[in-house]
Amino acid sequence: MGSQSLKQAAWVAIVLLAAATTVCAQGTVIFDMDTPRHQPTTAGEDKHPIGTVEAVPGKLGGACRFSFIDGAQSGFFTTGVRASGEWDQAQGFSFWLQGDGSANWGGLELIDGADYSLRYGFCFPLDSTEWRQIMVPWCDVVPELPAGQRVSAQGGYAPSKFANFWFGKWWYWRDYPAISYTVDQVALEPTIAVDQTDYTPAQGGTPKLLAKLKAKEPVTIVTMGESLSDKRHWANREVLWSELLVGKLREQFGGEVKLVNPAIGGTILSQNLVLMPTWLRDASKPDLVTVWFGFNDWDSGMRGEQYQRMLSFAVDRIRRMTGGASEVMLLTTCPAFERWDTMEELAGAARVVAARKRTGLGDVSAAFHQAGREDAARLALYCSDKTHLGGPGHQLAAETVQKAIVEGR
Numbered sequence: 263m264g265s266q267s268l269k270q271a272a273w274v275a276i277v278l279l280a281a282a283t284t285v286c287a288q289g290t291v292i293f294d295m296d297t298p299r300h301q302p303t304t305a306g307e308d309k310h311p312i313g314t315v316e317a318v319p320g321k322l323g324g325a326c327r328f329s330f331i332d333g334a335q336s337g338f339f340t341t342g343v344r345a346s347g348e349w350d351q352a353q354g355f356s357f358w359l360q361g362d363g364s365a366n367w368g369g370l371e372l373i374d375g376a377d378y379s380l381r382y383g384f385c386f387p388l389d390s391t392e393w394r395q396i397m398v399p400w401c402d403v404v405p406e407l408p409a410g411q412r413v414s415a416q417g418g419y420a421p422s423k424f425a426n427f428w429f430g431k432w433w434y435w436r437d438y439p440a441i442s443y444t445v446d447q448v449a450l451e452p453t454i455a456v457d458q459t460d461y462t463p464a465q466g467g468t469p470k471l472l473a474k475l476k477a478k479e480p481v482t483i484v485t486m487g488e489s490l491s492d493k494r495h496w497a498n499r500e501v502l503w504s505e506l507l508v509g510k511l512r513e514q515f516g517g518e519v520k521l522v523n524p525a526i527g528g529t530i531l532s533q534n535l536v537l538m539p540t541w542l543r544d545a546s547k548p549d550l551v552t553v554w555f556g557f558n559d560w561d562s563g564m565r566g567e568q569y570q571r572m573l574s575f576a577v578d579r580i581r582r583m584t585g586g587a588s589e590v591m592l593l594t595t596c597p598a599f600e601r602w603d604t605m606e607e608l609a610g611a612a613r614v615v616a617a618r619k620r621t622g623l624g625d626v627s628a629a630f631h632q633a634g635r636e637d638a639a640r641l642a643l644y645c646s647d648k649t650h651l652g653g654p655g656h657q658l659a660a661e662t663v664q665k666a667i668v669e670g671r
Contacts (some may be wrong), residue, residue, distance in 0.1 A: 269532075276562050276576055281390045289450035290356060293341075294428065296324035300339035300429060312337030312430070320446035321358040327441040328368075328429050337428030337438065338371060350415035353454040354399040358446040361388030365443045365541055372403060373423025373430065378407075379409040382419075382581055383432065383536035387543065389442050399454045404536045405434065408564040412575060434533040436526050461586035466620040467670035468589040471549045475667070478517035480549040483508070484541060484588075485532050487559050489527030490651060490659075491594060497509045497650035506660035511667070522548065530562055531555040531572055547587035551580050552624070552663065556595025557649070566607035573615040591622030591666060596659070599648035601640060616662040623671050624663040635656055 286455050291301065302311040312334040315424075318327045328339050331528070336627035358635040361368075367385045368587060374380035375411045382403045386396050398414040412418040429445065431438060485504045489495045493502055524541040526534065553576055559569060577590050609627035634640030641648070643655035651659065 268625075270344075274333040277558040284408070287405065289352055291447060293345060293448040294323065295320060295326045295446045295448065295622065298326050298340045300326065300328070303338050303340060303430075304334075304567045305334065305337065313339070315339055316374075318444060320444065321360075324448050325358070325360075325444050327444040330430070330438070330440060332440040333438050334440075335438050336431070336433045340426065340428045340430075342425055343427040345422045347422050347425070348450060349421035352421070352450040354451050354454055355448060355455070356395055356451050356454075357448040358393055359388075359396050360393050360443045360444040360446075361390050362481065363391045364388050364439075364441060366427065366436075366437075366439050366572050368443050369431040369435065370398075370403075371426070371428040371430065373426035373428070374423055377409070380408050381432075382410060382413060382424075385536060385539055387539070388441060389528065393446075397451065397454050399456045401456060401579075402444060405532055406536060406583045407509065407532065408433075408530075408562055412531070415602060421424075432533075434526060434529045435537065440460065448572075449567040450577075451501055457582050457585070459582075459586065461581035462643060463589075464621050466477075466616065466622065467601070468550055468591060468622040468667050469670060470612070471589050472667055472670065474549060475517060475519075476514040478515060479481065480518040480520065481511075482522060482545055484522045484545055484548045484550060484551045485525060485554070487525035487554040488529050488534075489525075490557075491523065491525035492527040492552055493523055493525070493559045495527045497645045497652075498646075498656075501653050501656050503651065503659035505654040505665075506656055509665050510660060510664050514664075514668075522546060530559045530564070531569075531576060535576055537579050538583060542583060547584050549587075549589065550594055550622075550667075551584075551588050552591045553577075553580075554593035554596075554624075554626070556605055557598065557601075560595075560605050560608060564608070566611045566638060569608050569611040570615055573612060574619060577615065577619045577621055589611035589622060590619075591624055591663065593659075593663065594614045594627040596626050596651075596655075597634075599644050602631075602634075602640070622666055624659075624666045626662050626671075629658055629662040630655075656659050 298315045302313050313330040317329050366388050370384040372382045383406050403413045485491050508521045511519045522545045592612045594612045595605045644651040
């Protein structure tokens with residue numbers, strides 16, 4: 263072998279050694295993905311698989327390509343995992359991803375070994391066909407149900423308790439297109455950089471938004487919510503409070519107001535926190551994010567103190583993921599005709615968190631109780647099911663948020 267060949271061989275050896283060192287520096291490999299361990303669940307009366315998994319060339323050896331059929335609601339590729347105390351020492355995990363180049367999203371589920379109500383979600387984009395490493399700090403693995411706590415070995419849900427590591431989507435994603443993506447080497451990460459900035463403002467309300475409105479600068483408003491805010495819901499197809507709000511602000515201030523509405527009927531607050539990246543891709547720094555939940559949370563077992571914790575987590579997550587650019591407004595849980603006072607502890611929780619975190623507050627509960635003191639007036643706020651809003655209810659919700667913006671609440 264000539265000197266040039268020796269130099270090339272030495273250079274290749276150095277590169278391979280550096281790559282090996284990088285892999286080892288990641289921490290313990292959870293799945294090398296060289297051979298498929300995850301298996302598809304089934305769906306329908308005929309118990310058809312929700313997709314296929316195959317071994318393919320990867321970034322660091324072999325990899326697994328997951329392909330989901332169209333409409334694979336609650337579709338997962340499942341396997342168990344043996345978490346250990348090392349998970350509690352790590353700051354999260356990583357995996358190598360090759361997407362299908364679409365605008366769709368993939369999902370992860372990490373679930374407790376004994377209690378499936380302790381399940382946690384994470385979503386990731388599939389828009390690149392290039393290999394890229396996805397870093398997942400524990401703070402971005404979001405509890406999907408009220409029983410869950412923040413993932414943390416210090417005072418939260420300890421990562422070492424996980425026993426299931428699934429790829430796929432639970433029902434609340436709403437969209438289940440045919441997608442495919444390839445995953446290689448899932449590994450614990452000893453260190454992951456996470457923004458630790460305290461973005462709590464000096465004052466409450468939404469003063470930055472109001473200043474931009476008065477200056478006739480364009481603003482963007484994101485409305486996180488469930489069926490009271492979901493444009494696809496049958497009760498909202500003719501009139502919707504967020505669209506009324508946009509019209510009112512345009513009329514009052516004369517500037518452009520853009521609405522981004524990611525609300526999904528039937529969901530609870532925590533599930534929408536999992537899906538935040540799906541709207542942040544197109545609206546990375548909205549001027550205002552409204553948070554309006556409660557009815558479904560109550561049905562799922564959420565109560566006052568739990569709701570305070572989840573709302574606080576929501577405010578922190580919104581501020582961190584927008585780099586502090588977005589102001590937040592919490593809307594108090596809307597009473598239903600048959601639950602006029604039942605859910606007031608959730609409304610109270612929103613008031614407490616709004617004051618503590620210095621957010622805006624749209625006190626919908628108080629406005630509805632004021633407007634619905636008489637039975638006839640109360641009934642007029644709702645549509646035929648006495649839960650979702652009729653025209654007057656949408657108007658009152660829009661006016662409540664508008665007033666909160668203008669009066670600095």
